[in-house]
Amino acid sequence: MSGHLAVVGLGPGDARCLTAEAQAALVGADALYGYIRYLERVPERAGQSRHASDNRQEGARAAAALAAAAAGARVALVSGGDPGVFAMAAAVCEEIAAGPDEWRDLDVAIVPGVTAMLAVAARVGAPLGHDFCALSLSDNLKSWKTIERRLDAAAGAGFVLALYNPISRARPWQLGRAFERLRGQLPPETPVVFGRAVARGDEAIAVTTLDAADPGSADMATLIIVGSRETHVIARPRRAPLVYTSRSARGAA
């Protein structure tokens, strides 16, 4: 079988966020698959076919890309951020597990990228500078009870939290409930970062506190970081504040 599937992380935004390896995988592909908003970030090239799909069709999109690779094409399946973090790589593995035997013979490469939490953290300093968790607030594929249990466990044990998929039209109340839950575990002055559309034209970054965090400030393109007791803010008179988590947790519970 001569086909090939690369699952390519585009990073958070513009082409400057791409690794050289990701760039090469995009240029070398016969066929590009992906969610339409991500495909739009990839310049058109002669001789490449493009197969855009809607959001929330991860399984069908992964299966279509695998089928094209199995038919002999060099396929790049694009993913925002890193394909391994709440993105397309797991969907591809799930389809291989459930799919025809020949898909297990395919040459599949995952090309990593800068995932949203790293990009947001970089904009404000180093809030992920010590132990942290990445947690999706979407209860489409797990129960809200599981999410609450994970919020409690992570915050209670002193992890910083990066919250993916915080809110959407179909999931309007979950982020507010998550903040309430975290207020039961963490001091009101705990730093909270809202990072929206990093490295894109409509980027917006805000630093606030858990007490003041407003779920209405987030949308689908927002990644939220909630600090731990070791997360601090440095006020800077002429610049935006820096947020960082101490490398030392000597006083941690």
Next chain:
Amino acid sequence: MSGHLAVVGLGPGDARCLTAEAQAALVGADALYGYIRYLERVPERAGQSRHASDNRQEGARAAAALAAAAAGARVALVSGGDPGVFAMAAAVCEEIAAGPDEWRDLDVAIVPGVTAMLAVAARVGAPLGHDFCALSLSDNLKSWKTIERRLDAAAGAGFVLALYNPISRARPWQLGRAFERLRGQLPPETPVVFGRAVARGDEAIAVTTLDAADPGSADMATLIIVGSRETHVIARPRRAPLVYTSRSARGAA
């Protein structure tokens, strides 16, 4: 003040792992600072000064880079992986917090990169495909009791674990103790990935189980991923197995 400090993530290994933004920051610098093993990855350029330091001197290295920027230089402080994850960005923030007022005026940019756990995950499939934690096993700056508490909380709540700094000459027993602790929480067949020196000449990847995981297989350049109950392995007759964590956690506790 005309100086500038970029804290630049080199990604896990060779130049193909670098983003375009990181590459530009390296090329545009007057002075490069960094741990000697990371600086060695950056090609020499005429007119650039290089200031290598030993491992474990993060604070002094960050302060030297800040002082050079405050004196007017364009400085790039290099970091392996992503500077925000168990790396130099937090050390820079700590030095700014403790340092002279003028350091708060400095133009400081963090340039994100592909951190080790993303690179290791990409090599084997999508083990970080759902909720996960990143935890350093170094007890230099936090107590071992805190680490055990975090291992228990994360594994007990169903997070996949990425273990940074698993072992060193000065910390020989911690990884074995961590595996023991996790065996109390997770089934023996839980997938474990050892990823060593990804994207470097001496890369080595191994997939095993929690039951069989041998701390002797790890060294300072190894990143370890311990799965959750939702982490699966796909056997492939003619290829290395794929490891992934289901996007769905419907049955999770």
